[in-house]
Amino acid sequence: MQASIEAPIDTSAAVHFIEPNDRFRPDFNRLPFQFLHRLTDHPLFALPRLLELAQATRRDRPRDLYYDAGPDIRADQRWDQMGPKPFVVEEALHRIETCGAWVTLHQAQKDPEYGALFYECMREFEGLTEVDFNKVMRVEDALIFITSPRRVTPYHIDRECNFLLQIRGEKNLYVFDRNDSDVLPVTEVERFWAVDNNAAVYKPQFQSRATTYRLVPGNGVHIPVNNPHWVQNDDNVSISLSVNFTWNDWERANVHRANFLLRKLGISPRPPKQSALIDAAKNVVISTSYMPAFYMARGGVRFLRRLRGDRGDGFRPKKDDAATA
Numbered sequence: 001m002q003a004s005i006e007a008p009i010d011t012s013a014a015v016h017f018i019e020p021n022d023r024f025r026p027d028f029n030r031l032p033f034q035f036l037h038r039l040t041d042h043p044l045f046a047l048p049r050l051l052e053l054a055q056a057t058r059r060d061r062p063r064d065l066y067y068d069a070g071p072d073i074r075a076d077q078r079w080d081q082m083g084p085k086p087f088v089v090e091e092a093l094h095r096i097e098t099c100g101a102w103v104t105l106h107q108a109q110k111d112p113e114y115g116a117l118f119y120e121c122m123r124e125f126e127g128l129t130e131v132d133f134n135k136v137m138r139v140e141d142a143l144i145f146i147t148s149p150r151r152v153t154p155y156h157i158d159r160e161c162n163f164l165l166q167i168r169g170e171k172n173l174y175v176f177d178r179n180d181s182d183v184l185p186v187t188e189v190e191r192f193w194a195v196d197n198n199a200a201v202y203k204p205q206f207q208s209r210a211t212t213y214r215l216v217p218g219n220g221v222h223i224p225v226n227n228p229h230w231v232q233n234d235d236n237v238s239i240s241l242s243v244n245f246t247w248n249d250w251e252r253a254n255v256h257r258a259n260f261l262l263r264k265l266g267i268s269p270r271p272p273k274q275s276a277l278i279d280a281a282k283n284v285v286i287s288t289s290y291m292p293a294f295y296m297a298r299g300g301v302r303f304l305r306r307l308r309g310d311r312g313d314g315f316r317p318k319k320d321d322a323a324t325a
Helices: 047-060 089-094 112-129 186-194 204-209 251-264 276-307
Strands: 033-036 065-069 101-105 137-147 152-156 161-168 171-175 211-215 219-223 229-233 238-247
Touching (some): 047 137, 089 101, 112 161, 171 219
Antiparallel strands (some): 171 229
């Protein structure tokens, strides 16, 4: 009997995934806003297909995969305070209903099927925002989140400009104003861009200042760069797609890095956008000195991790005590 061959999914035939509204053009990367989409029943987001993607990512691009697991994750918990990963990501996905996992698959667009969908979404967002992304973006990323029931995604800020699309399950997304210096002091922003992805500190006394977005299948939220946020999942598995990119213009980030270093020297620095000449000088100094040293140090850390057996996905096999006795 001849084996049947399943035809590949033609994502290019499905157009107009994103519903237009009047917020895209004026509020893009300025203010958070909600929008609607038509990806809810797309077969690429079925768990078996996502398991295939996770397996391929761990095999071919292990540093594009992250997961952690734990039943009592808090909004104020740092990412480097997560517990050990007890099993590989495939097992986490098999146990997703019960293991308290948060799985992220970066660069999903490198898979051709996900890539076709991602670039169609990017094309539509370009049209809606009237921004040529090719001229402003540095790194693009199709990022898929798969989350266990009742799991919290801790409070944080991102360097990416983000369109978050809810595919399956329901959850609350709490987004804060990045210009509220009580919520996000400039010193935390400087530290974030300079040395610490966990620099933003959750302040429960200001929780009432957050805007609550109820994410359900078929809607999404635009989150501008550095807007603080955290997520509380409902009693269901959640699947979300983040269509995002980092900006090609690093000057503002480099000014924050320079200001972080100046504060270390006891100098009170001038904030970004107050002097074009000073900002340009800070950008040149950081681009030619601090950043090359930073990337060299980070490469050394990754090399040492590989020597210890860390494959890049965060999972390290336990040592065989009998073999080393």
